[in-house]
Amino acid sequence: MPETFRIPSNLYPSSLPGVVWKGATSADVELYEFFDYNCAYCRKAAREIDEVIAANPDVKLGLINSPILSVGSVQAAKVQQAIFRLYGPSVAYAFHQRMFAKRGQSNGVSALAIAREMALDPAKVEESADSAVVVGVLRRQAELAASLGVSMTPSFAIGGFGFPGWPGKKALQAIISNMRRCERPTCDDKG
Numbered sequence: 001m002p003e004t005f006r007i008p009s010n011l012y013p014s015s016l017p018g019v020v021w022k023g024a025t026s027a028d029v030e031l032y033e034f035f036d037y038n039c040a041y042c043r044k045a046a047r048e049i050d051e052v053i054a055a056n057p058d059v060k061l062g063l064i065n066s067p068i069l070s071v072g073s074v075q076a077a078k079v080q081q082a083i084f085r086l087y088g089p090s091v092a093y094a095f096h097q098r099m100f101a102k103r104g105q106s107n108g109v110s111a112l113a114i115a116r117e118m119a120l121d122p123a124k125v126e127e128s129a130d131s132a133v134v135v136g137v138l139r140r141q142a143e144l145a146a147s148l149g150v151s152m153t154p155s156f157a158i159g160g161f162g163f164p165g166w167p168g169k170k171a172l173q174a175i176i177s178n179m180r181r182c183e184r185p186t187c188d189d190k191g
Contacts, residue, residue, distance in 0.1 A: 017143055018081050018137035020063040020092045024052045027060035031172075032157040034066035034145050037076040037099050037106035039153040039178030043168045046100035048169040056176055063096060065138055066145045066153050072140070075129075081113035081137055082128035087120060094118065152167050161185050 019032070031185075053061055065080065067073035076099060083093040084092035098114045099106055108129070113126045128134060145155075148162055150157065155164045159179045167175065174187045 016064065017066070017140055018084060018134075020080070020096060020155060021060060021086055022050075022063070022093045023056075023060040024058050024088070025060075026117045028058045029056070029158065029176050030060045032062040032064055032175070034064050034150050034153055034157075035064075036067050036069045036073045036153040037080075037111070038069040038073045041046050042154045045154050046097060048116040048166075049172070050097070052169055052172050052176070053172070059176055063093070064145070065141050066150060066155070067142075068145075068151075068153065070105070070107075072105055072110075074151040075108030076106040077138055078129040078134055079108060079115060079125060081134045082125045082131075083115060083120060085128055085134065086124060091118070091120070096174070113168040158185060159183055 006145050030115070033042075033045065035045070049061060065077040067077040079101070080092060093119060095111075095114060099111065102110065102114065104110065108126075112122045112126060116122050118135060147171055148157070150162070150164070152164050155162060155168050156167075158175060161184065163175075163185065178185055178187045
């Protein structure tokens, strides 16, 4: 199991703007991922998290941008948030999956190319990406990550606990099971 840290209730991301949700509308477990479009471990996590969510219909995944690796990461995050604002969470999630399925570095140009491939209006997306609203949302997400001490991607939050790094599909499934069993990422033998 990954090493966990406690998240103060006043900092929990449930009311954070711009969270792209995937999974059950009313879930018994909410999992948040802090990610960067240029993070190799986030790419691996993106493939496997989908499988975990599909196997757990009562789990809800919230994606939170943490573009810490490059300027290109910030540009790609702005495009994702613009798509979320213009087209909704399911299209933003499809964009997210496509970003991690492509090869090479992510930046504004590659993100807009994917928007074009998805038959989205790249001019509208670019205009929204440069808006004060999108910049404000990304600032709030970055402030939350900083206040939680999230300094690497991916990092996760679940049930008031956080843990850095991708634990792998099997470990994530165990964490979800433990949250249901004892409301903690790990349960003692008595739990």
